[in-house]
Amino acid sequence: MADKENRNETNMPGRYYVDDSCIDCDMCRESASDFFRRDDDIGYSIVYRQPETADELLMAEAALEGCPTQSIGNDGA
Numbered sequence: 001m002a003d004k005e006n007r008n009e010t011n012m013p014g015r016y017y018v019d020d021s022c023i024d025c026d027m028c029r030e031s032a033s034d035f036f037r038r039d040d041d042i043g044y045s046i047v048y049r050q051p052e053t054a055d056e057l058l059m060a061e062a063a064l065e066g067c068p069t070q071s072i073g074n075d076g077a
């Protein structure tokens with residue numbers, strides 16, 4: 001489970017974030033590229049835009065559930 005204490009500060013403020021356990025596998029960036037991108041300075045994914053609509057929330061939640069290391073968190077859950 002993602003730990004908000006280890007949330008990188010380059011994540012966009014809001015409910016979704018990636019913590020420092022990300023292994024840079026690319027899955028979230030492939031499946032939900034509107035919200036996740038690679039931060040090349042730290043070498044793993046961050047949330048660069050928070051989902052807003054119901055469809056966007058579903059996409060972000062699917063990425064959270066698919067993350068192999070449970071590195072994506074949802075503070076609003």
Ligand code: SF4
Pocket residue numbers: 018021022023024025026027028029044045066067068069070071072
């Ligand atoms: S799916 Fe998880 S481990 Fe893979 S890049 Fe995204 S946050 Fe990192």
